[in-house]
Every structure is written in structure tokens, then in C-alpha cells.
Amino acid sequence: MNKPDETDTKSQLPSDGNVGDSEDDAPTSTKPSLWKLLHLAFPEIHMLLLSFIFMIGAEAATMVTPLVVANAYDILVDPSITENSERMEGINYWMMLAIIITIVGITAGFIRATIQGVIGERVVARLRCQLYKRILMQEIAFFDTHKSGELVSRLGSDTTLLQSVVSESLPNVVSELLKTISAMALMFYISPKLAGLALGGVLVIFMIGLPMGTLLGKLSKSYQDVLGQAQTHSTEAIGSMRTVQAFAAEKKELARYSGKIGDPDSIPWWWPPKNKKTTYRVGFFKAIAQSGFFTWIFGAGFGYLNVTLWYGFYLVLQEEMTLGGLTAFNSYIISIGFSMGMMAQAIARVFEGLGASGRVFYLMDRVPQIPEPLPDPKAERAIVKPESMVGEIRFENVSFSYPSRPSQPVLEDVSLTIHPNTTTALVGSSGAGKSTIVSLLQRFYDTNQGTITVDGHDLKSLDLIWLRQHIGYVQQEPQLFGLTIRENMLYGVDRDVSQEELESASKDAYAHEFIVKMSEGYDTLVGERGVQLSGGQRQRVAIARALLTNCRILLLDEATSALDAESEHLVQQAIDKAVVGRTVIVVAHRLSTIRRADQIVVMDNHRVVDVGMHDTLMESSSKYQDLIKRQSVMMRDVTSSVLDRILPGICDGDEEEN
Numbered sequence: 001m002n003k004p005d006e007t008d009t010k011s012q013l014p015s016d017g018n019v020g021d022s023e024d025d026a027p028t029s030t031k032p033s034l035w036k037l038l039h040l041a042f043p044e045i046h047m048l049l050l051s052f053i054f055m056i057g058a059e060a061a062t063m064v065t066p067l068v069v070a071n072a073y074d075i076l077v078d079p080s081i082t083e084n085s086e087r088m089e090g091i092n093y094w095m096m097l098a099i100i101i102t103i104v105g106i107t108a109g110f111i112r113a114t115i116q117g118v119i120g121e122r123v124v125a126r127l128r129c130q131l132y133k134r135i136l137m138q139e140i141a142f143f144d145t146h147k148s149g150e151l152v153s154r155l156g157s158d159t160t161l162l163q164s165v166v167s168e169s170l171p172n173v174v175s176e177l178l179k180t181i182s183a184m185a186l187m188f189y190i191s192p193k194l195a196g197l198a199l200g201g202v203l204v205i206f207m208i209g210l211p212m213g214t215l216l217g218k219l220s221k222s223y224q225d226v227l228g229q230a231q232t233h234s235t236e237a238i239g240s241m242r243t244v245q246a247f248a249a250e251k252k253e254l255a256r257y258s259g260k261i262g263d264p265d266s267i268p269w270w271w272p273p274k275n276k277k278t279t280y281r282v283g284f285f286k287a288i289a290q291s292g293f294f295t296w297i298f299g300a301g302f303g304y305l306n307v308t309l310w311y312g313f314y315l316v317l318q319e320e321m322t323l324g325g326l327t328a329f330n331s332y333i334i335s336i337g338f339s340m341g342m343m344a345q346a347i348a349r350v351f352e353g354l355g356a357s358g359r360v361f362y363l364m365d366r367v368p369q370i371p372e373p374l375p376d377p378k379a380e381r382a383i384v385k386p387e388s389m390v391g392e393i394r395f396e397n398v399s400f401s402y403p404s405r406p407s408q409p410v411l412e413d414v415s416l417t418i419h420p421n422t423t424t425a426l427v428g429s430s431g432a433g434k435s436t437i438v439s440l441l442q443r444f445y446d447t448n449q450g451t452i453t454v455d456g457h458d459l460k461s462l463d464l465i466w467l468r469q470h471i472g473y474v475q476q477e478p479q480l481f482g483l484t485i486r487e488n489m490l491y492g493v494d495r496d497v498s499q500e501e502l503e504s505a506s507k508d509a510y511a512h513e514f515i516v517k518m519s520e521g522y523d524t525l526v527g528e529r530g531v532q533l534s535g536g537q538r539q540r541v542a543i544a545r546a547l548l549t550n551c552r553i554l555l556l557d558e559a560t561s562a563l564d565a566e567s568e569h570l571v572q573q574a575i576d577k578a579v580v581g582r583t584v585i586v587v588a589h590r591l592s593t594i595r596r597a598d599q600i601v602v603m604d605n606h607r608v609v610d611v612g613m614h615d616t617l618m619e620s621s622s623k624y625q626d627l628i629k630r631q632s633v634m635m636r637d638v639t640s641s642v643l644d645r646i647l648p649g650i651c652d653g654d655e656e657e658n
């Protein structure tokens with residue numbers, strides 16, 4: 001099956017909204033929403049409230065402590081107390097109280113942090129499962145335009161970011177805000193004059209810092225975006241390592257990856273990287289913005305502290321406040337300074353999380369383009385789930401183009417009837433649309449025009465799971481999973497299967513013999529995507545898998561890749577057994593398969609041009625003759641003597657194959 005190339009897909013227009021992407025640069029993000037972000041924590045509301053109570057306890061302890069210590073200071077300089085022992089007694093009382101309050105506060109803080117950590121883990125685990133479920137629900141066209149690396153990055157780093165926002169940054173903003181407000185109230189309580197001066201300064205510092213914080217947030221989002229692109233490249237290459245190494249393309253892949261990461265060795269560390277969006281370049285400016293932001297908040301904050309302290313000394317001398325009051329005031333200012341720094345950090349993180357939330361919620365909210373029929377029998381798309389499937393297939397005036405290339409027709413006005421328990425071979429030049437017919441029948445895509453019916457039911461009204469469970473599919477390059485042979489064979493089988501049945505299916509698929517020779521038999525792991533099996537073995541396991549599903553319709557995309565003669569013979573025998581008693585559609589590349597078919601569908605230029613059996617078509621269809629002529633060289637089971645027999649005169653001088 002041909003896959004879209006990047007240039008072509010890029011030439012298409014993007015679609016609106018959240019449904020139906022139609023190009024490589026398909027939308028990947030929706031408008032970030034703080035509300036949706038908060039919504040993630042709703043299932044944990046009870047634990048959140050509990051942590052909030054502990055948060056208030058911890059913050060109250062922190063706030064009260066300076067006031068308690070202020071009493072000790074005042075006793076220290078109280079001229080009305082003459083005896084040092086009396087002075088010490090008072091100090092002991094207040095300092096013991098301060099220590100007890102601190103211990104209570106620390107304990108409450110510990111409990112709060114633990115609860116928040118657990119909330120974070122619960123939120124992220126739920127989010128990841130929901131997100132993965134949504135990804136699995138999307139139609140195949142979605143995966144034509146969204147790369148796996150990009151989706152893996154959504155599930156991994158983006159969800160981690162959201163976790164830290166929900167469980168750390170947002171609660172931190174609330175707690176630091178609470179702390180700041182209560183510290184301000186206490187400062188006004190101690191000295192309204194000094195508090196006015198202090199708050200005026202704090203506000204100015206904050207206002208100047210705000211644009212820097214926003215810039216930091218933007219740079220952080222940008223950093224995540226570029227890192228995501230780099231991950232997309234690396235995931236793709238790591239997943240296709242054989243191809244990369246076979247083409248000696250390691251350098252090329254490294255260049256693609258480092259093109260997004262950036263090369264720090266090409267310029268001095270103090271010089272801004274060149275004008276290309278790499279993680280290094282964005283990170284370079286992010287580091288400057290970050291250190292500038294925190295230097296400003298902390299530097300200006302603590303500098304201004306001395307100004308207020310200065311004025312505080314004056315007020316103490318004027319007896320407008322006590323020395324204890326000034327020390328408590330001082331503590332509150334320091335605490336506000338820290339809180340603002342922490343808040344700024346947490347807000348920057350929230351901005352970063354908002355960017356990630358846009359990407360995650362795009363996937364969460366995306367409506368699959370292939371909708372399930374509705375359970376309501378009166379609904380237009382009422383669900384149909386027959387008791388059993390007979391296996392009669394009809395294509396009626398079907399036209400189709402892939403959503404990623406809407407302007408390029410792939411099938412035009414295709415009509416076709418396939419009777420139950422017959423074998424239909426699809427033949428035609430490369431790109432004629434044979435595999436597309438197979439994909440449409442599995443409802444990987446919906447037709448643009450016309451209908452496809454199975455046993456008289458429109459595919460769009462049939463229960464999707466039911467439909468796919470009745471269809472067996474053996475691809476050109478069967479995809480196995482990194483599981484055991486047994487697990488691979490039972491993949492998609494929704495019932496208990498005895499060892500006897502398993503062995504019987506694999507005997508029918510001519511797989512049993514090689515499986516029992518393996519060290520762990522049916523429990524042998526096959527490696528990622530089945531790499532530890534040969535091509536022929538993979539195909540036979542895939543055929544056994546299709547047999548175990550008891551499918552009524554069997555779709556075969558015949559392998560064009562070379563198998564050795566023995567392996568090919570075994571695969572052919574397995575297929576011969578598998579087709580009996582089933583409706584079979586085979587995208588055929590071997591003459592032997594074509595000749596055995598009950599009907600041959602000749603496709604050309606997106607259309608069905610002829611339908612018939614081999615002998616008839618050889619007489620009546622020039623396209624078929626052409627095809628046999630052109631493709632014969634590629635047909636692995638055709639010898640020139642055979643060709644000479646079926647197409648006299650065209651093979652003169654050819655060497656005998658096999």
C-alpha cells in the first residue's frame with residue numbers, strides 16, 4: 001500500500017476546528033484553558049479539601065510565629081522588667097510556644113505535601129489512561145497526519161507537566177497567595193504606615209516582573225514545542241532502526257534530530273545561537289529570561305526590604321511601633337518576598353502547563369471522524385449487529401479520496417459484488433486503489449460517495465467492533481507485537497481458546513512445526529514487532545491469528561517481498577486452507593493466486609475496468625493482458641514457459657525463471 005509523501009500532504013489545506021485534519025501540519029492544539037486544567041483535579045476534590053485544611057494550618061503556623069517571637073523581643077527590651085530571671089521566664093514561655101507552633105506547622109506542611117503528591121499521581125494516571133483511550137479511538141486518517149512520536153510525547157512529557165501544575169503549581173499559587181494576603185493583613189495590624197510603604201514597593205516590583213514572567217512562560221512553551229518535534233524525529237528513527245542502518249542513514253537521522261536540538265559547540269557559550277528554532281536557542285533565551293526574572297523579584301524585593309527596615313527604625317524611635325513589632329514586620333516582608341518568588345515560579349509553570357493542556361485537550365476533545373452508529377433504533381445511524389455474518393459484500397458507486405489528500409481521487413465510481421464464500425482477486429497497477437478497497441471494507445475510512453454493504457447492511461450502520469471481529473486481515477508485512485507467540489495468536493480473540501484449538505489453527509497455518517522447535521514453544525517472545533521471526537514465519541502466525549478469530553471475511557494483502565521458496569510454499573498452503581468457507585478478497589501479486597480466484601477485479605486509473613475469471617479476461621480484457629505482461633516480471637511464480645503459454649510471443653528470449 002502506498003503511503004502519502006510529505007510534499008503531497010503539505011499541499012493540502014488544513015481543516016477547521018478539531019475534526020478532520022488534512023495535512024501533515026494538522027492542528028495539534030486547542031485554546032489552552034485553565035478551567036479544563038482545574039477540572040482534572042475534580043475527582044480528587046475530597047483529598048484536595050483535606051490538603052487545603054492542612055495548608056491553612058501550616059500557613060497559619062508560619063504567620064503566627066513572628067508575632068509570638070515579637071513578644072520575646074519586647075520582653076527583652078522592656079524597661080519595666082528589672083530582673084533578668086523574670087525577663088528570661090517570659091522569653092522562655094514565648095519561645096517554647098513558637099517552637100511548638102513551628103513543629104505543628106511543619107507536620108501540617110508535610111501532610112499537605114504528601115496528599116498533594118498522591119493527588120498528582122492519581123490525576124496523571126487517570127489522564128494518561130483517558131488520553132490513550134482517546135488516541136486509540138481515533139480513525140486511521142488521524143494517524144496518517146499525526147506522527148507517533150508526537151502522540152507519545154503528549155502521553156509522556158505533556159501529561160507530566162499537567163500533573164505538576166495540578167498537584168504542585170496551582171496549590172502553590174493558592175498557598176503563597178494566602179500567605180501573602182495574611183502577611184499583609186498582619187503588617188497593617190502592626191503598623192499601617194510601614195505596611196503602606198512596603199506594599200507600594202512590592203506592587204511596583206511585581207508589575208515590572210509580570211511581563212518578564214509572561215515572556216518566560218512563552219519561552220517555556222516554545223521549548224516544549226521544539227523538544228516535541230525533536231522527539232517525533234527520534235521516535236520515528238528508533239522505531240525504524242533497520243531501515244536507518246540499512247541505508248547507512250545514521251548521520252542523516254542525527255542531523256534531523258540535532259537540527260531541532262541545536263549544536264552548542266558551534267558557538268561560544270556566551271553568544272546567542274543562530275536564528276533557527278532549536279531547544280538550545282530557545283533554552284538560551286529562556287535561561288536569560290529566567291535568571292533575569294528571579295534576580296529582579298528577589299534582588300529588588302530584598303533591596304527594598306532595607307528601605308522599609310530603615311523607615312521601621314525611625315518609627316520605633318518615634319514610639320509608633322515596638323522593636324518586637326519591627327522584627328515581626330521584617331519577617332512578614334521576607335515571607336512576602338519569598339512567596340512572590342515562589343508564586344512567580346509557580347505561575348510560569350502554570351503558563352507552561354497551559355500550553356501543554358492545549359495539546360492534551362486537543363486530543364481529549366477530538367471527535368473521531370468515523371463515528372460509531374447510535375444504539376437508538378430510530379436514530380439515523382441506528383446500530384445494526386446481526387446474529388451472524390454471511391459474507392456478501394457490495395460496493396455501489398463508491399468514490400473515495402484520502403482525508404489527507406482530499407483533492408486526489410483514489411477510487412471513482414467503483415461498483416463490485418462479492419458473493420459469500422468466494423475468492424476475489426484484486427489486480428491492477430501500483431497505486432490503482434486495491435489496498436484502499438481493503439481499508440474501506442474494514443471501515444478505516446468512510447467513502448465520499450456511494451455505499452458499501454455487508455449482507456445488505458450499510459457499513460456505516462453496522463456495529464464497528466462486530467464488523468471488524470468478523471473480518472480477518474493478513475497484511476503484506478504482518479504486524480506482530482513484542483509478546484509471546486501465543487499472545488500474538490490470541491490478539492483480538494475475544495473468547496477462551498484451548499491449547500488444542502490453538503495448535504490446530506497453527507497447524508492449519510503451517511506454523512506449529514516451527515513454533516514447537518523454538519526454545520519456549522508457544523511462549524517464545526517474538527521481539528518488538530516480531531523482529532525475531534522470519535518474514536514467512538510472521539505471515540504464518542498472522543494467518544493463524546486470523547483463523548482463530550473465526551472470521552467470515554478474510555482480507556489478504558499478498559506479500560510482494562521475497563520469501564524463500566520453501567517459506568513461500570508453506571505460506572501459500574496456509575492461505576489455501578484459510579480461504580475455504582470464507583469470503584476472501586486478496587490483493588494479488590502472484591499469478592497462481594489470480595488464476596485460482598473465483599473472480600478477478602481489474603483496476604486501473606482509480607476505477608474497476610473489468611471483472612471476470614482468468615480465461616475470460618485473457619480473451620476479453622486488454623487491460624488484464626497488459627497487466628499480466630507488465631507485471632509478469634514481478635510475479636515470482638511465473639516462469640517464461642508459463643508466460644509463453646498464457647501470452648504467446650511476449651517472452652521470446654527471456655530466461656527461464658526458477
Ligand SMILES: Nc1ncnc2c1ncn2[C@@H]1O[C@H](COP(=O)(O)OP(=O)(O)OP(=O)(O)O)[C@@H](O)[C@H]1O
Pocket residue numbers: 001002003004144402404405410428429430431432433434435436437587
Ligand atoms: N493513507 C494514505 N493517505 C493518503 N493517500 C494514500 C494513503 N494510502 C494510499 N494512498 C494513495 O492512494 C492511492 C492508492 O493506493 P493503494 O495503496 O490503494 O494502491 P494499491 O493499488 O494497493 O497499490 P500497491 O499495489 O502498490 O500496493 C495511491 O496514490 C496512494 O498514494
